[in-house]
Amino acid sequence: MKIVTSGSRYIDIDAYAGCISYSYLLNLKGIQSKAVSTAKLNESITKKLLELDIKLNKYKPTEDDEFIIIDVSDKNFFDNIVKENKITEVIDHHTGFEDYWKQRLGNNSKIEFIGSVVTIIFELYEKENLQDKITKDIAYLMMSAILDNTLNFKAKVTNNRDIIAYQKLEKIIEDSENYASKYFLQCQEIIERDLKKALENDTKIGIVSKKLPNVFSQLAVWNKNNILDKKKLIFDTLNNFGNNWILNLICLEEGKSYIIASNDLVLQDIKNLLNGNINQYYLECEDVWLRKEIIKQSETN
Template identity: 35%
Template sequence: MGKIVVTSGQPFTDIDALACAIAYAELLKKEGIDAEAVLPGSLNKSITKEIKKWKLDFSKNPKFNHAKYVLVDISEPKYFATFVKENDVVEIFDHRYGFENYWKERLGIKSRIEMVGACATLIWEEFVARSNPLKISELSANLLSTAIISNTLNFQASVTTQRDKDSFKEMAKFTNLPRNWAETYYSEQDKEVEGDIKSAILNDTKNIEPIIVQLELWDSKKIIFKHLKDIEETLAVFGTNNWFLTSPSINEGRNYLYTKNPKVKKLLEKIINAKFDGDIGTTEKLWLRKEILKKLLIGKL
């Protein structure tokens, strides 16, 4: 096999994409393959200041010419890094359905699109299957473990599988993270969001109908109520009131929702049993945006 670029999406890079790209490039190098992790998208709020201090081994632009591509945490071609040539994609790892048949026809067993909580789980399973003796760097183990925490809302989201839990436990002997890492990780996100909530919103908005903003926080209630005006002003740039903010509050095990649109309120009450008091809604459990999106799509069928 020639040179391999491990990459993800163009618009932004989250902790799952970062972890998967760096770790899988490491595995390929262990196997004697010339590989590099390339992530052109800006690092979003899931990659905290603490994580940015780690020695992250990736670049913004490919150094290789005439490379083949491995895509992680993504499978929809229109969102691929712009330098990716679709015909040169040799492997795909993702945990969202929608393009599994498309890639299965093209790549066969090299298409790993499976419903687990985090793409990081799939990458760890590759280490287990292909690394003998089993070995992974502390950096990659720390990143993959954090990605699993983030993508499963600390194992409380319904997308969490036993495979995610097992992978996290298996990696523990390779990590160097404090016992309260989940709380520390999310609390740091809270501080960063509070410091610049407008950027946090714009960097994590799905510009669809309705527009959906997601802010994953340790204590959503405190931050959302304090910044209602900032949220509304920021979302005004889209020129519509057809939007809502969803903020999983990890500490409470529920989501806080914010919208001023009566139709959106009724929709959320219907599909996720949200309860609204004025413009603020709450849920009985934690919901990821992609889970809400799935419910929205089912409702349109």
């Protein structure tokens, strides 16, 4: 049995959709396979997607199990069920371990630095000429994964191949119009239900850069308005982490970052770094900035 699995701590929609869609492809090819994970599922796997008929499989280990790893290639982070000497294939879009796996697995190592791992899997369906066998449910999962990992195609990691795969998947589902807004609004609902927890879960402490405060929080939502309205909750939550902080609120509908800062001094520093217009307590940027891109910008300027 081929066990298709991913990371150990938690998995996102890219890993989840990747395991399920690749296992489905193997079964179509007549290779017995299961999609399995023992990790926590993060918020990008929305309730609606969990309610689809297609799900992860139950798993009882057997002697002949072989493992296929999706969306991770650093062996320190593999799902606990994985037996390392039984890995037969790795499909990932994170860099760092591509030489190791290429040497060990040859063509069964498929590591490419593009927006979403699901894009690589979609292309494998095409290579087998089985793209017409992709069901609506699988298309929903794969589209959500591409949207999430590319931040609605705004993240700089986005590759043209991600866009092409998405456009082909759109043809499989019925209500493809505005699917991006539907998906990201589902994610936003989870964030808004407990904004304090969402902020706490994505706050990095200990950023080392002279131009940035050492507390750096980030949220990605479809529409910023409900979040900006909760100024007091944001300030109360982040003040608990320290006196100087920023929150990068990514608004995907507009394709912009809004940077909220603990005080005017920090806000002015951020304006010097990223440009944009200050409006009351936040900076409105012209583009989407990811946290890692802002940190990089602060180091190079």
